[in-house]
Amino acid sequence: MFAKCGSVRKVRCGQLLALLLLGLAAGATLARASFAAELPPLPQVSSPRLYVFDCGTLINNKPEDYNLKREEVKDTNMGVTCYLVIHPKGLLIYDTGLSDRLVGRPLYENVVDGYGQIKFNTLIGQLADIGVRPVDIDYLVLSHYHWDHIGNANEFAGAMWLVYKGDHDQMFSKEARAYAWFNQYSALEKSRTTVLKGDRDVFGDGTVVILATPGHTEGHCSLLVRLKNTGPVVLSGDLYHYAEERGLNRLPEEEKAMGTVESRQKIDELLQRTGAKLWIGHSMDFFRTVRKSPAWYD
Ligand SMILES: [Zn+2]
Incomplete structure (x- = not known):
């Protein structure tokens, strides 16, 4: 023209x-x-609020690894859940799921240890949907260091990392540095870090308590969140993978002498004492039915 x-x-x-x-x-x-303008304001709360994020799905057909037969497990696949607690005194993220970089990649690229990783949503995008940026996170807690829980950990390197020594040492061992997924959490090495011993009441009011549940890994932890309307819930981490492990009293062979039995007993006692519900993050039944962000539990 x-x-x-x-x-x-x-x-x-x-x-x-x-x-x-x-x-x-x-x-x-x-x-x-x-x-x-698309980023809504950071939610303001007067009591803790718990968000659940879809952090992917694992296609897995080996319940035998967990000492279960296929006919004993309703659904052998696994959901991958990440959680955000917004407490009046700060924000805490528990697990960071499968890497956001998997979104849109061909499935054949995303197979690890026989597990197919499927991921449609990014954690960062789901946080943005509710007005939360990674820099807003005050505390990072990983149930443990396995690859399906640390996928986006580097994004939260600016937070205070609360971790047990056993997991920390393992994550930065010479052996771990050679793993393909080391780069997904490597920035945590320079994070402000608090090394935990025993359980930790994060905000000092009993509403968000990190529970030492060693066994699956040496520094494995679960998270107790006391919610005003929902009541107390315990986020399992990998204390269990399939819900059927509870009823049938099964666990991976290699964990029998690693502390998982004692940790499960500790959590069972806590559930009985407090009436808390156990949320098994990898359970497909739980994953399908739990209310996900942008909805929340309070
Ligand atoms: Zn896991």
Whole structure:
């Protein structure tokens, strides 16, 4: 269209060009503004609020690894859940799931140890949907260091990392540094870090308590969250994988002498004492039916 601009219409063409450039600039500004406006305000709460995120699904058909027969397990696949607690005194994330980088990749690329990883949503995007940026997170807690729980941990390296020595040492061992997924949590090495001993009441009011449940790994932990309306819940981590492990009293062979038996007993006593519900994050039944972010439990 510019080629057709003759001398008589030069002014009009110049104006048109200026308007077009102005329009483009305004459009770019608007795009930036609307992107920023898409982030809702950070939720303000007067009592703890718990969000559950879809952090992927593992396609797995080997319940034998957990000492269960296939006919004993209703669904052998596993949901992958991440959780955010918004407490009046701060934000805590518990587990960071499968890596956001898996989204959109072909399935054949995403097979680890025989587990197919499926991921449609990013954790970072789900947090943004509720107005939370990684820099807003005050505390990072990983139930343990296995690859389906640490996928996006580097994003939260600015938070205070609460971790048990056994897991910390393992994560930064010479052997672990050679693992493909080391780069997903490597930045935590420089994070502000609190090394835990025993259970830890994070905010000092008993509403968010890290529970030492060693066994699956040496520094494995579960999380007790006391909610005003929902009541207390315990987020299992990998203390259990399938719900059927509870009724049938099964556990992986290698965990029998590692502390899992004692940790399960400790949690059972806590459930009985407090009336808390146990949320098994990998259970497909739980994963399908739990209310996910942007909804919440309070
Ligand atoms: Zn797991």
